[in-house]
Amino acid sequence: MEREQLIKKLSDLYPNGKISCTQARKFAQKHQVELAKMGELCNEAGIKICSCELGCF
Secondary structure (H helix, E strand, O other): OOHHHHHHHHHHHOOOOEEEHHHHHHHHHHOOOOHHHHHHHHHHHOOEEEOOOOOOO
């Protein structure tokens, strides 16, 4: 899936602008996105990662 499609999908799935760390990891796994790139995609989609399992966000 192309970057633009992934950003649109994130925006459609999380219109409130928030995604949990667990949800982000599952999305990345499902769409074969490296975890490091997942943060970039969320930033571009205007989505903040919350409930971080590491306490980073």
